[in-house]
Amino acid sequence: MPRLELGSWIDSGVNFLRDHFDWLFDFISTVVEGMYDGVHQVLAAPHPLLLTGILAVLAWWLRGLLPAVLAFAGFALIDSIEQWDEAMETLSLVLVAGAITLAVAVPLGIWASRNRVVSAVLRPVLDFMQTMPAFVYLIPGIFFFGVGVVPGIIATIIFSMPPGVRMTELGIRQVDGELVEAADAFGTTPRRTLTRVQLPLALPTIMAGVNQAIMLALSMVVISGMVGGGGLGSSVFEAISSVDVALGFEGGIAVVILAMYLDRMTGALNQRVSPLGRRALAKQNAAAAGSRNVLRWRPATSVAMVGVIVLALAAGGLNVFGGDDEDGDRVTADVGKGRSISIGYINWDEGVASTHLWQEVLRQRGFKPEAKAYEVGALYTGMAAGDIDVQTNSWLPVTHDAYWKRYHDRLEDLGAWYDKTSLEVAVPSYVKDVKSLADLKGKGKTFGGKIIGIEPGAGEMKLMQDKVLPGYGLDGEYQLVKGSTAGMLSQLERSYAKKEPVAVTLWSPHWAYSTYDLTKLKDPQGAFGSGDSIHTLARKGFSEQEPEVARWMKDFKLTEKQLTGLEAEIQEAGKGNQRQGVRAWLEKNPGFVDKVAPVKGAGGTADRPGKQAGAAPHIGYFPWDEDVATTFLWKNVLERRGYKPSVRQYDVGSMFTGMSAGQIDVEFDAWLPAAQKQYWDRYKKNLVDIGPWYDRTSLEIAVPSYVKDVKTLADLKGKAKTFDGKIIGIEPGTGQMNLLKKKVLNTYGLADEYRVVDGSTPAMLAELQRAYARKEPIAVALWTPHWAYGKYRLTKLADPHKAFGDNNRIHSLGHRSFPEKFPEFHGWLKNWHMTEEELAGLEQAVQDAGKGNVEEGVRTWMDAHPGIVDRMAPVTA
Numbered sequence: 001m002p003r004l005e006l007g008s009w010i011d012s013g014v015n016f017l018r019d020h021f022d023w024l025f026d027f028i029s030t031v032v033e034g035m036y037d038g039v040h041q042v043l044a045a046p047h048p049l050l051l052t053g054i055l056a057v058l059a060w061w062l063r064g065l066l067p068a069v070l071a072f073a074g075f076a077l078i079d080s081i082e083q084w085d086e087a088m089e090t091l092s093l094v095l096v097a098g099a100i101t102l103a104v105a106v107p108l109g110i111w112a113s114r115n116r117v118v119s120a121v122l123r124p125v126l127d128f129m130q131t132m133p134a135f136v137y138l139i140p141g142i143f144f145f146g147v148g149v150v151p152g153i154i155a156t157i158i159f160s161m162p163p164g165v166r167m168t169e170l171g172i173r174q175v176d177g178e179l180v181e182a183a184d185a186f187g188t189t190p191r192r193t194l195t196r197v198q199l200p201l202a203l204p205t206i207m208a209g210v211n212q213a214i215m216l217a218l219s220m221v222v223i224s225g226m227v228g229g230g231g232l233g234s235s236v237f238e239a240i241s242s243v244d245v246a247l248g249f250e251g252g253i254a255v256v257i258l259a260m261y262l263d264r265m266t267g268a269l270n271q272r273v274s275p276l277g278r279r280a281l282a283k284q285n286a287a288a289a290g291s292r293n294v295l296r297w298r299p300a301t302s303v304a305m306v307g308v309i310v311l312a313l314a315a316g317g318l319n320v321f322g323g324d325d326e327d328g329d330r331v332t333a334d335v336g337k338g339r340s341i342s343i344g345y346i347n348w349d350e351g352v353a354s355t356h357l358w359q360e361v362l363r364q365r366g367f368k369p370e371a372k373a374y375e376v377g378a379l380y381t382g383m384a385a386g387d388i389d390v391q392t393n394s395w396l397p398v399t400h401d402a403y404w405k406r407y408h409d410r411l412e413d414l415g416a417w418y419d420k421t422s423l424e425v426a427v428p429s430y431v432k433d434v435k436s437l438a439d440l441k442g443k444g445k446t447f448g449g450k451i452i453g454i455e456p457g458a459g460e461m462k463l464m465q466d467k468v469l470p471g472y473g474l475d476g477e478y479q480l481v482k483g484s485t486a487g488m489l490s491q492l493e494r495s496y497a498k499k500e501p502v503a504v505t506l507w508s509p510h511w512a513y514s515t516y517d518l519t520k521l522k523d524p525q526g527a528f529g530s531g532d533s534i535h536t537l538a539r540k541g542f543s544e545q546e547p548e549v550a551r552w553m554k555d556f557k558l559t560e561k562q563l564t565g566l567e568a569e570i571q572e573a574g575k576g577n578q579r580q581g582v583r584a585w586l587e588k589n590p591g592f593v594d595k596v597a598p599v600k601g602a603g604g605t606a607d608r609p610g611k612q613a614g615a616a617p618h619i620g621y622f623p624w625d626e627d628v629a630t631t632f633l634w635k636n637v638l639e640r641r642g643y644k645p646s647v648r649q650y651d652v653g654s655m656f657t658g659m660s661a662g663q664i665d666v667e668f669d670a671w672l673p674a675a676q677k678q679y680w681d682r683y684k685k686n687l688v689d690i691g692p693w694y695d696r697t698s699l700e701i702a703v704p705s706y707v708k709d710v711k712t713l714a715d716l717k718g719k720a721k722t723f724d725g726k727i728i729g730i731e732p733g734t735g736q737m738n739l740l741k742k743k744v745l746n747t748y749g750l751a752d753e754y755r756v757v758d759g760s761t762p763a764m765l766a767e768l769q770r771a772y773a774r775k776e777p778i779a780v781a782l783w784t785p786h787w788a789y790g791k792y793r794l795t796k797l798a799d800p801h802k803a804f805g806d807n808n809r810i811h812s813l814g815h816r817s818f819p820e821k822f823p824e825f826h827g828w829l830k831n832w833h834m835t836e837e838e839l840a841g842l843e844q845a846v847q848d849a850g851k852g853n854v855e856e857g858v859r860t861w862m863d864a865h866p867g868i869v870d871r872m873a874p875v876t877a
Contacts, residue, residue, distance in 0.1 A: 014140050014144075017144070018144060025144045025145055028145070028150075028154075029145050029150045032096065032100075032149075032150050032153050032154070033149060033150050035096045035099075035100075036092055036093065036096050036149050036150075036153065039092045039095050039096055040088065040089060040092040043088040043091060043092055044085065044088050044089075048075070048076075048079040048084045049076065049079065051075075051088075052071075052072055052075040052076055052079070053072065055071055055072075055075055055261070056068045056069070056071045056072040056075075058265065059071040059261070059264070059265060062264075062265050062268040062269060063264060063265070063268050067264060071261055074257040074260070074261065075087075075257065075261075077253070077257065078254045078257055078258075081250045081253070081254070082250075083232065083235060083250055083251060083254040086230070086231045086232045086234065086235050086251070086254070087231070087232055087254050087257075087258055088231075089230045089231035089232075090218070090230075090231035090232045090233065090255075090258060091258060092231075093149060093152060093153060093156065093217075093230075093231060094156075094214060094217050094218050094258075094262065096153055097153045097156040097157050097160065097217045097220075098160070098210075098213060098214045098217050100153075100157050101156075101157050101160050101161050101164055101213050101217065102164055102210060102213065104157075104161060105161050105163075105164025105165045105168065105209070105213065106164060106168050106206065108122065108165045108168075109164065109165045109166070109167070109168020109169040109171075109172070109206075109209075110168060110169075110172060110194065112165065112168075112169040113168070113169040113172035113173050114172075114194075119169060122165065126161075126162040126165055126166060127162075129158055129159065129161060129162050130159075130162040130163075137154075137155035137158050137159055137220075149230060152220075152230075152233070155220060156216075156217045156220040157217075159216055159217075159220045160213045160214070160216035160217040160220060161213065163209050163212035163213050163216065164209045164210065164212075164213040165209075166209065167205050167206055167208055167209025167210075167212065168202070168205075168206050168209055170205055170209075171201075171202030171203070171204070171205030171206045171209070172194075172198050172199070172202045174202065174205065175197065175198045175201045175202055176201075179197055179201070180193060180197060180198065183196075183197050207266070207267075207269060208267075210266055210269075211263060211266040211267050214262050214263075214266055215259065215262070215263055218255070218258065218259050218262060230372070232251050232254050232255050232258070234372065234373070235247060235250070235251030235254075236248065236251045236252065236255070333364070333365050333366065333599040334365075334366035335365045335366050335367070335548060335597075335599060336362065336365055336366035336367030336368070337366055338366065338367075338368055339367055339368065339546075340367070340368045340369070340370060341362055341367050341368070341369045341370070341389050341390065341546065341549065342369075342370050342371075342372070342387070342388050342389045342390075343355050343358060343359060343369055343370065343371045343372075343388070343389065343390055343391065343392070344371075344372055344373075344374050344379045344382060344383065344388040344390075344391045345371060345372075345373055345374070345379070345391055345392065345393055346373070346374065346375075346376050346379060346391075346393050346455070346458075347373045347484070347485060347486070348393060348485055349485075349510065349511060349567050349570075349571075350393060350418070350509065350510075350534060350563060350567065351391075351392065351393030352570065352578060353563065353566045353567045353570055353582075354392040354393065354417070354534075354558070354563075354566075355371050355391075355392055355393070356371065356570065356578040356579060356581070356582050357566060357582050357585075358390075358392060358553075358556075359371045359579075359582075360579060360582045360583065360586065360593075361552075361593050361596060361597050362549070362597075364593055364597075365593075365597050365599070367549075372388075374388075375455065375457055376400070376403070376455060376457040376458055376459075377403070377457045379391060380400075380403040380406070380407050380411075381407075383407070383410075383411060383537065383538075383539050384406075384407040384410040384411060384539070385410075386410075386539045386540070386541075388539065389538060389539055389542055389546075390414075390536065390537065390538045390539070390542060390549075390553065391536070391537055392417065392534070392536045392553075393534060394413075394534065394535040394536070394537045395421065395459060395532040395533075395534060395535075396413075396416075396532055396533060396535050397529075397532065398423070398459065398463070398528070398529035398530070398531070398532050399423060399458070399459030399460055399463070399532050400459045401459065402459065402462060403459070409540075410539070410540050411537050411538065411539065411540060412537065412538040412539070412540060412541075412542055412543055412550075412852075413535055413536075413537055413852055414535070414536040414537065414538055414543070414550060414553045414554045414852075415535065415536065415553075415554050415850075415852065415853055415856070416533035416534060416535045416536075417534060417535070417536055417553075417556045417557050417558055418509075418533065418534040418557070418558055418560075418563060419533045419534075420508075420531065420560070421507060421508060421509070421531055421532045421533065421534060422507065422508045422520075422528070422531045422532075423460050423463065423505075423507050423528040423529070423531075423532070424505075424506055424507065424508070424520045424521060424523065424528065425437060425440075425451060425464075425468075425503055425504070425505055425506070425521045426503070426504055426506040426512075426513075426518045426519060426520055426521065427447075427501065427502065427503050427504075427518065427519050427521065428495070428496055428499075428501070428502065428516065428517065428518060428519070429517040429518060429519050430499055430517075431446075431501045431519070434519065434521065435519065435521065435522060436521050436522035436523070436524060437468065437472045437474075437521050437522065437523055437524075437525075437527070438472055438524065439521070440472065440474055440477075440478070440503065440521070441472060441473055441474060441477065442477075444477040444478055446501050447478070447501050447502065447503045448501075449477065449478055449479055450478065450479050450480075450481050450503070451464070451474075451478050451479070451480050451481065451503045451504070451505065452481050452483070452487075452488045452491045452492070452502065452503065452504045452505070453480050453481050453482050453483060453488065453504075453505045454482075454483065454484060454485045454487075454488050454505055455482075455483070455484055455485065456482040460505055460507065460528075461480065461482065461505070463527070463528060463529070464480055464505060465480060467527045467528075468523075468527040468528060471525050471527040472525070472527070478503075488504050488505065488506075489504075489512065491504070492504050492512065492516065496516050503521075506518070506520075508520070509560055509563055509564055511564060511567050511568060511571060514564070536553045536554075536556065538550065538553075551855060552596060552597045552598075554853060554855065554856050555596070555856060555859075556596055562589070565585060565588075566581075566582070566585045569581040569582070569584045569585040569588075570582065570585075572584075608641070608875045609641055609642035609875070610641035610642055610643065610824050610825075610873065610875055611824050611875075612643065612822060612823075612824045612825065613641060613642025613643060614642060614643070614644060615643050615644070615822060615825070616643070616644040616645065616646060617638070617643065617645050617646075617665040617666060617821075617822050617825060618645075618646050618647075618648070618663070618664050618665045618666075619631055619634065619635065619645055619646070619647045619648075619664070619665065619666055619667065619668075620647075620648055620649075620650050620655045620658065620659065620664040620666075620667045621647060621648075621649055621650070621655075621667060621668070621669065622649070622650065622651070622652060622655065622667075622669055622731070622734075623649055623731075623760065623761055623762065624669060624761055625761070625786060625787060625843050625846070625847075626669060626694075626785065626786075626810065626839060626843060627667075627668060627669035628846065628854060629839070629842045629843050629846050629854075629857075629858065630668045630669070630693075630834070630839075630842070631647055631667075631668060631669075632647070632846075632854050632855055632858045633842060633858050633861075633862070633872075634668065634872075635647050635855075636855065636858055636859060636862065637868075637869050637872050637873050638825070638873070640869050640873075641869075641873050641875065643825070648664075650664075651731055651733050652676070652679065652731060652733045652734050652735070653679070653733040655667055656676075656679040656682070656683050656687075657683070659683070659686075659687060659813065659814070659815050660683035660686035660687060660815070661686075662686075662815045662817060664815065665814060665815055665818050665821065665822065666690070666812060666813070666814040666815070666818055666822075666825075666829070667812070667813055667814075668693070668810070668812045668829075669810060670689075670810065670811040670812070670813045671697060671699075671735065671808040671809075671810060671811075672689075672692075672808060672809065672811050673806070673808065674699075674735070674739075674804070674805035674806055674807075674808050675699060675734070675735035675736055675739070675805075675808050676734075676735040677735065678735065678738065679735070685816075686815065686816050687813050687814065687815065687816060688813070688814050688815070688816050688818055688819060689811055689812075689813060690811065690812040690813065690814055690818075690826065690829045690830055691811060691812060691829070691830050692809035692810060692811045692812075693810060693811070693812060693829075693832045693833050693834055694785075694809060694810040694833070694834055694836075694839060695809050696784075696807060696809075696836070697783065697784060697785065697807055697808045697809060697810060698783060698784045698796075698804070698807050698808075699736045699739065699781075699783050699804040699805075699808070700781075700782055700783065700784070700796045700797060700799065700804065701713060701716075701727060701740075701744075701779055701780065701781060701782065701797045702779070702780055702782040702788075702789075702794040702795060702796050702797065703777065703778065703779050703780075703794065703795050703797065704771070704772055704775075704777070704778065704792065704793065704794060704795070705793040705794060705795050706775055706793075707722075707777045707778075707795070710795065710797065711795060711797065711798060712797050712798040712799070712800060713744065713747075713748045713750075713797045713798065713799055713800075713801075713803070714748055714800070715797070716748065716750055716753075716754070716779065716797070717748060717749055717750060717753065718753075720753040720754055722777045723754070723777050723778065723779045725753065725754055725755055726754065726755055726756075726757050726779070727740070727754050727755070727756050727757065727779045727780070727781065728757050728759070728763075728764050728767050728768070728778065728779065728780045728781065729756045729757050729758055729759060729764065729780075729781045730759065730760060730761045730764050730781055731758075731759075731760055731761065732758040736781055736783065736804075737756065737758070737781065739803070739804055739805065740756055740781055741756050743803050743804075744799075744803040744804060747801050747803040748801070748803065754779075756781075764780050764781065764782075765788065767780070768780050768788065768792070772792050779797075782794070782796075784796070785836055785839055785840060785843075786843075787840065787843045787844055787847055790840065790844065812829045812832070814826070814829075828872060828873045828874075832872055838865075841861060841864075842858070842861045845857040845858065845860050845861035845864075846858065846861075848860075
């Protein structure tokens with residue numbers, strides 16, 4: 001039977017909804033998150049013991065004195081095990097999800113009870129909602145709403161709604177038909193029959209449905225902790241992923257206490273809201289009063305309300321006692337001004353270590369970083385959706401390749417902070433004759449037919465399943481056990497203690513290699529790949545929003561000794577004490593925070609502010625090497641002088657148009673008088689020539705030196721087949737391209753023989769690199785100065801007819817208002833010059849830093865040229 005692609009259809013449907021109804025999901029997310037924030041602020045504001053008193057009074061009102069005492073003791077226990085904040089987050093989630101659920105479920109139940117067709121349609125839908133595994137609801141929730149509280153609440157609503165609908169319908173249908181007929185006989189309208197007869201009599205059943213809906217909501221909210229839902233769900237998820245018995249028990253007991261309280265209170269609420277319940281309660285109170293049974297007596301609603309109001313007023317007045325305890329935050333430089341940064345991490349040791357290290361660094365720099373553990377798929381999805389700002393544990397290019405390929409257009413790679421990693425399978429050294437993955441074949445019984453793995457979404461697990469096991473013929477002999485990193489380490493610890501054979505998925509660096517004597521199994525076929533670097537990734541737009549933090553993270557590096565030392569300190573501090581472990585490590589590494597997160601103004605004349613500190617010039621640039629290099633050089637210099645420059649890339653035509661309109665203040669790469677003459681002639685009335693900063697430029701066509709008998713432009717004639725009839729050009733709007741097409745080809749009779757390929761400078765350089773590596777003939781549009789002449793052996797084709805015109809100089813141009821608007825900056829530019837050696841070195845430093853690391857390359861060059869800031873932008877005392 002052919003496979004029914006049901007999953008693919010659902011996936012397509014989800015993508016369609018996300019692409020076409022994004023506005024609706026954003027609206028829902030805003031409403032739901034606003035409700036959650038409001039409820040959470042109310043619950044989190046008072047001191048825990050004051051709110052515990054309020055909850056105890058409610059329990060006294062609903063159940064009696066003994067339940068009130070037990071409720072107070074239970075919530076006091078939650079506070080004493082430091083799970084109060086998480087419990088209040090969970091309670092907020094439950095209350096919001098429960099309110100929305102009942103607002104939808106009760107009307108649907110009423111409608112179904114009064115219409116058989118509606119009931120028949122709803123029944124299979126409710127069956128589907130109630131029996132679908134709860135985890136499945138998280139998947140579309142992440143796609144539609146990202147990670148955080150909203151997908152958890154939405155998934156909770158869907159999962160907990162069926163009991164509310166079913167019990168409402170059942171309760172109304174069970175109302176005695178004769179009572180309904182009697183109401184009709186007396187002329188009661190259907191609406192009044194519903195509100196005065198059916199609903200009051202059905203209320204006990206409806207309240208049972210409310211109770212079940214809230215309990216299901218609580219169970220689902222805990223599951224939603226996997227996608228950043230917060231609360232006790234996060235505590236339980238962290239405990240599961242790290243096999244932390246203590247944290248698991250504490251989080252679990254807090255869930256139990258919260259569940260028991262909600263169950264008992266919602267179960268008892270029927271006696272307060274239904275007429276029959278109130279009569280029964282009145283009789284019970286009378287009996288309790290007669291027998292002086294204080295434990296069974298319940299206060300009247302007015303008395304309970306007075307108690308709640310008094311405690312609430314006390315909570316508001318004494319809120320100072322419930323302030324946040326930041327465990328002695330020390331702000332060494334208030335760069336962040338209290339701005340929040342969300343850091344996601346996978347619960348792997350290097351991820352935990354680097355995340356909590358950055359959390360501490362950012363705290364000391366005045367930020368309010370929030371770190372949450374996520375399952376790897378949820379982490380990448382949340383970052384792509386913009387719900388998570390940054391993460392420091394992306395293993396590229398191999399382990400997380402699938403996630404990077406899927407989401408790379410919505411992420412920023414801030415660079416690698418650790419190299420020389422490897423993925424492997426490891427066995428204890430007492431297991432003999434197993435030195436490589438190939439040695440595992442035929443030894444399945446020795447290892448119980450199992451290789452103990454980690455999280456199922458991890459890239460290493462996918463590599464194991466798709467490449468390693470099939471590559472070594474192990475897929476029929478071994479089962480790859482999916483679980484968690486902590487579960488794998490726990491199994492390794494047990495087996496090692498008993499000297500039992502065990503094979504586990506592991507990686508380097510990892511503290512397990514220093515704790516146990518293990519053998520890394522060799523991978524002669526290279527199935528695991530060549531190894532990864534650990535990268536820091538950010539959501540799209542993070543570098544623009546937080547440029548200083550992005551710069552710190554781009555420059556961040558840890559050696560193996562530093563990383564393993566940090567991991568060891570965190571391990572020694574114990575679960576839940578990562579911050580203490582980080583602080584202990586920082587005490588042993590003085591000056592590390594200042595090194596990894598340098599702050600301007602720390603000293604030296606290079607950090608002295610200019611007269612117009614705070615000014616924000618807008619700088620435009622082309623994607624040409626000398627322009628990229630000098631633009632970011634000036635950006636760094638201006639920031640050191642206290643300016644706030646913004647830079648943006650344009651094509652040539654857009655640059656001149658925007659600058660003439662005053663939308664761009666200045667640019668540094670005007671090739672005059674020839675290359676960009678047409679733009680200067682057109683817009684010069686609205687521009688100002690600040691002056692040249694570089695001489696001796698030239699435009700040319702270049703070919704590799706291995707291409708013989710081609711020394712001048714005239715030599716190209718008749719050799720079109722050699723170059724496939726192409727001259728590889730750059731951006732089509734540039735002056736060089738216009739000269740090449742309109743003048744150079746015609747001057748040398750090449751117009752009919754060659755086609756100039758429009759593209760971009762990076763594309764031209766990539767084509768040159770490919771052709772050069774294969775020793776293929778190629779002709780490219782190039783210019784001097786350019787780093788390509790230092791990297792490749794190229795021949796500049798002579799231009800005897802001067803078709804490219806006279807040599808240009810590189811000028812700085814600005815809008816005509818630039819001298820008045822930024823007089824200090826204008827003065828600096830007028831006196832600025834660079835030598836050929838300086839420019840070539842700057843371009844090379846940028847090239848060496850690699851794509852996406854322009855500012856790192858610029859700073860490297862500046863470090864090698866001390867005093868450059870004072871020379872370019874002198875400031876007098």
